[in-house]
Amino acid sequence: MSFRQSPLIEIETPIHGPGVAAQASFWIQERPFRTHINLRGDPADAGFTEAVAHTIGISLPVDPNTCASKDNWGACWLAPDEWLLIGPKDQDSTRDLGQRLVPLHHALTEVSGGQTVFRVGGDGWRDVLASACPLDLHPRAFRAGACAQTVIAHANVVLIYAGDDPRGEALDIVVRRSFADHLARWLMDAAAEGGFEFLAPATSS
Amino acid sequence: MLQIECPWCGARDQQEFQYGGEAHIVRPESPDTLTDEQWADYLFNRANSKGVHAEQWCHTAGCRRWFNVLRDTVSYAVLAVYRPGERPSGSVE
Numbered sequence: 001m002s003f004r005q006s007p008l009i010e011i012e013t014p015i016h017g018p019g020v021a022a023q024a025s026f027w028i029q030e031r032p033f034r035t036h037i038n039l040r041g042d043p044a045d046a047g048f049t050e051a052v053a054h055t056i057g058i059s060l061p062v063d064p065n066t067c068a069s070k071d072n073w074g075a076c077w078l079a080p081d082e083w084l085l086i087g088p089k090d091q092d093s094t095r096d097l098g099q100r101l102v103p104l105h106h107a108l109t110e111v112s113g114g115q116t117v118f119r120v121g122g123d124g125w126r127d128v129l130a131s132a133c134p135l136d137l138h139p140r141a142f143r144a145g146a147c148a149q150t151v152i153a154h155a156n157v158v159l160i161y162a163g164d165d166p167r168g169e170a171l172d173i174v175v176r177r178s179f180a181d182h183l184a185r186w187l188m189d190a191a192a193e194g195g196f197e198f199l200a201p202a203t204s205s
Numbered sequence: 206m207l208q209i210e211c212p213w214c215g216a217r218d219q220q221e222f223q224y225g226g227e228a229h230i231v232r233p234e235s236p237d238t239l240t241d242e243q244w245a246d247y248l249f250n251r252a253n254s255k256g257v258h259a260e261q262w263c264h265t266a267g268c269r270r271w272f273n274v275l276r277d278t279v280s281y282a283v284l285a286v287y288r289p290g291e292r293p294s295g296s297v298e
Contacts, residue, residue, distance in 0.1 A: 064213045064268070079268040080213060134218030148214070149267045150221060156266050 006032045006201060007116055007180035017188060019195025025124030026191040028184070029199035031117040031172070037085040037094055038078075041106035051100035055093055056085060067147040067160055074172075076147040076160055084158060084174065086117065116180050119162060119202070120187070121170035124194045129171075131190050135159065153186040155179035210286045211264045212272050225261030227251045228273045255279060259293070 008030050018024060041048040043062050053059050056073040060083055067076040073087040087093055089112075098108050120129075126137045135150040136142065147160040158174040175183050188196060207219040233239055233247055252258070258278045263271045275285040275293050285293040 064215070079270060082268075134220055136216075150217070151266045 004033055004113075006030060007177035008032075008184055008201075010181060011184055011198070013198050013200045015188070015196075015198035017192060017196045017198065019191075019193055022195070024122065024195035024197045026120065026122040026128050026187075026194060026196040027167070027199060028118055028120045028187055028191075028196065030180075030184075030201040031119055032201050033089040034112065034117060035085075035087045035089055035091045035094060036110070036112045036115055036174070037087075037097070038082070038109040038111050039085055039097075039106070040082045040108075041101070041104065042081060045104065048101070048104050048106060051097065051104065052085075055097040055100060056087060058085075065148050066145055068145075069164070074160065076158060078149060078158070086160075086172075086174070113177070115174055115176050118173040118175065118180075118184065118187075119165065119170055120173060121162075121165060121167055122196075124191070125169075125171060128187065128191045128194070128196075129159075132186070133159075152183060155183050157183070207281060207283060209262060209274060209283055211267060211270070212286055212288050213270055214264060214267045217264070217267060221264060221266035223263045223265045225263055225271065228259040228261045257284065 039052070043049060043060060049060055052075070056075070057070045058068050058073055058075045060075055061068045061077045064077055067074055069075070073085065076084045078084050094108070094110050101108060129152060130137050132153040133150060135148055142148065142159070142161065144161055144163045147158060149156070149158050151157065152173070155175055156179075160172040160174065162170040162172050173183070188198060208216050209219060209222055210216045230247070233243070236244060255278055258276050260274050260276060261271055262274050263269065271289055273287050273289065273291070273293070274283055276283050287293050
């Protein structure tokens with residue numbers, strides 16, 4: 001049994017931050033304690049890609065800055081030989097995948113404790129992020145199936161388009177836990193004019 | 206700020222990149238046989254050209270790959286980007 005604490009422990013949610021017209025065009029919610037795996041290997045090695053597909057049901061995306069998802073698991077392209085896999089918390093998948101990959105050339109690193117995910121959405125999310133993110137977030141450039149590594153307010157992040165959110169168009173921001181508090185407070189500040197809702201952390205998976 | 210076209214990720218802002226100095230500098234095969242002047246030349250002397258300059262960049266906040274950029278040091282225009290081990294296309298030397 002391990003004791004885990006969200007990096008946002010000092011931010012008491014929910015926070016209601018009405019904008020100048022008492023609206024809220026942005027919402028943010030942490031998705032804590034998910035399983036994060038950094039995986040490196042040769043995408044031309046059929047054994048390697050099959051081991052991943054067999055464990056989490058996803059064939060690794062090989063096109064730069066794309067992601068794939070299935071059944072609560074997501075795989076993001078990070079580099080030509082590197083991916084970020086994010087899945088439900090408390091999964092045995094890391095061990096299963098590791099065992100399958102043992103005979104193959106690879107590097108599998110469990111990074112769950114080092115980073116967390118914010119899900120953001122609302123009508124104004126692209127504008128809020130654009131105020132400190134150099135990436136082109138226009139819908140024609142950043143759309144369904146896209147992911148990208150970039151910086152927001154000096155913090156390195158992975159942005160993942162979340163097409164499956166019932167609340168509408170949304171984005172997952174993967175950030176190092178040591179930057180999480182800074183980024184959360186920065187996002188609240190950036191969204192203050194248009195209003196925001198900082199929701200309590202997601203409890204399911 | 207420059208817009209630099211990462212060979213993998215596409216056009217990104219300069220703040221995602223780190224500069225890595227002049228490109229295509231080859232480490233001498235057998236440093237033991239060099240004179241101090243030759244070794245110092247390898248270590249320290251750079252072309253410092255005015256005009257077209259081949260340089261290394263790393264997409265540190267992105268895919269973390271190194272690559273080469275041909276850049277005009279007068280106009281700051283990025284003329285070409287190419288992967289390690291490749292040579293720029295076209296006639297620019």
